[in-house]
Amino acid sequence: MPSRLADAYDVIVVGAGPAGSVAARLAAEQGLNTLMIEKRQEIGAPVRCAEAVGAEVTKSYIEEDERWINAHIDFYDITNTKGDYVRVPPTEHTWVVDRKVFDLELAHKARRSGAQVLTSTAAVGLIKEDTRVIGVRIRAFGEIKDVKAKLVIAADGTESQVARWAGLKTVPPMSDYYSGVQYLAGNLQGKIEPNVCEYHIGMDIAPGGYVWVFPKGEDTANVGLVMTADKSADTSPREYLDRFVDAHFPDSSIMSVVVGGIPATGALKRMVTDGLMAIGDAAHQADPLTAGGINLGMFGADMAIQVGAKAIREGDLSAKRLQEYERLWQERFGKQHAALLQVRKMLTSMNQETLIGLIETASQLPIGEMTPGQVMMTLLKSHPRLLIEARTLITTGLILK
The missing domain is CATH 3.50.50.60 (FAD/NAD(P)-binding domain)
Structure with a gap:
C-alpha cells in the first residue's frame, strides 16, 4: 500500500x-x-x-438517495421523567441515515x-x-x-x-464533555413512531445529558444516552441506558453497541x-x-x-x-453556539422538579401556534422561579426571537 x-x-x-x-x-x-x-x-x-x-x-x-435514508422525521418529542412531552417540528426536514x-x-x-x-x-x-x-x-x-x-x-x-x-x-473541561453509549435496538414494533425522534431528559435518566430514540424504520431505532463526564463517576452511561431500555423497551434486541465521547x-x-x-x-x-x-x-x-x-x-x-x-x-x-452553550448549562443546573414542571406546562400549550418568546412568557407566568434562569435567555437574545 x-x-x-x-x-x-x-x-x-x-x-x-x-x-x-x-x-x-x-x-x-x-x-x-x-x-x-x-x-x-x-x-x-x-x-x-x-x-x-x-x-x-x-x-x-x-x-x-433512499439507499441511505432510514427515516423521514416530522417531529421531535421532548419528554420528562413523568412521561409528559412537548412535540415540536424540526427547524428543517430531518433524515435518520x-x-x-x-x-x-x-x-x-x-x-x-x-x-x-x-x-x-x-x-x-x-x-x-x-x-x-x-x-x-x-x-x-x-x-x-x-x-x-x-x-x-x-x-x-x-x-x-x-x-x-x-x-x-x-x-475540554469534564463538565463540557459528553460520555455516551448507543444501542441499535430492534423488536420495537408499536413502541416507536417511525417519523418522530424522541429526547428524554431528567437527572434520574441522564445526569447532565439526555436519552435519544431515533427511529431507523418501523421496529428499529438508535437508542442512546449522553451525560457529562463529571457526573459519570458513580454510575456509568451504559448502566443508565440499560435502566432506560429495560423500562421502555424490555423485549428489545440489541443489535449493536457503540461507546464514545463528544466535546460539547x-x-x-x-x-x-x-x-x-x-x-x-x-x-x-x-x-x-x-x-x-x-x-x-x-x-x-x-x-x-x-x-x-x-x-x-x-x-x-x-x-x-x-x-x-x-x-x-x-x-x-459563533453567537448562536455561545447561546446554545448557555442554554445547556442552564438546563443541566436546573433542579429536577423545575425541569419536570416546565415540560408538563409546555406539553399543554399549542406550541405550533406560538413564537418562542410567547412560549417563554407563558412558562415564566407558571414558573416564576424560572426568572433567574431566564436572564441567560434574555442575554443571548433567544427569548426575543
Whole structure:
C-alpha cells in the first residue's frame, strides 16, 4: 500500500467521515492533488452518532438517495421523567441515515472528483519544519512513509490526534464533555413512531445529558444516552441506558453497541496552525446543546477548503492566512453556539422538579401556534422561579426571537 502513495500532495485529509470526505471532494474539485486516508478498514464503521441530519443542508453536499435514508422525521418529542412531552417540528426536514452507506457514498464522491482514498492507512505523526506542518507520517500494513503536503486537514474525529500533534488545545473541561453509549435496538414494533425522534431528559435518566430514540424504520431505532463526564463517576452511561431500555423497551434486541465521547463546547477557538486546519469533530464543530455534528462538520469542511485552496494558490499557508476560516466560522455560528452553550448549562443546573414542571406546562400549550418568546412568557407566568434562569435567555437574545 505505501507504494501507492506519492511523495507529496497539495492536500492530505486525515479521516474519512462526512467532514473529511466533503473536504477531500471540494479540494479535488479545486484542482488540488488530494489524498484522504482512513485508519479503519471500512469507511462508515463503526457508527459513532445518532445519525440524524438536516435534509436541506445535506442535499447541498450529496444527492438525496433512499439507499441511505432510514427515516423521514416530522417531529421531535421532548419528554420528562413523568412521561409528559412537548412535540415540536424540526427547524428543517430531518433524515435518520445509515452512516455506513452514507459515509461510503460521500467518500465515493470524493474519489470520483479526483481525490485518492486509502483505508487501513493511519497517520502516526506530523512532519514539521520548525512549527509549520509540512506533511504526514503514514503507516499502512506495517510500513511507514513520510508524505509531504502543502496543507493537512485534521478530520480524525473527537479524539483527534492530528490536531493535538499540531499543538491545538482539544481537551475540554469534564463538565463540557459528553460520555455516551448507543444501542441499535430492534423488536420495537408499536413502541416507536417511525417519523418522530424522541429526547428524554431528567437527572434520574441522564445526569447532565439526555436519552435519544431515533427511529431507523418501523421496529428499529438508535437508542442512546449522553451525560457529562463529571457526573459519570458513580454510575456509568451504559448502566443508565440499560435502566432506560429495560423500562421502555424490555423485549428489545440489541443489535449493536457503540461507546464514545463528544466535546460539547462549540468549536475550538484555534482551529488552525501553520500548514494545518481542523474540521468536524476534530475541531469540536458540534452543537453545544445536542452535540449533533454531521452537518456542522460539512459546513466546516466547506469553509476550510474555501480558505485553504486560496492559500495554496497564494503560497501562504501560515496560521495568520488560514485564520480566515476561523473568522468565517465565528460569523456563521459563533453567537448562536455561545447561546446554545448557555442554554445547556442552564438546563443541566436546573433542579429536577423545575425541569419536570416546565415540560408538563409546555406539553399543554399549542406550541405550533406560538413564537418562542410567547412560549417563554407563558412558562415564566407558571414558573416564576424560572426568572433567574431566564436572564441567560434574555442575554443571548433567544427569548426575543
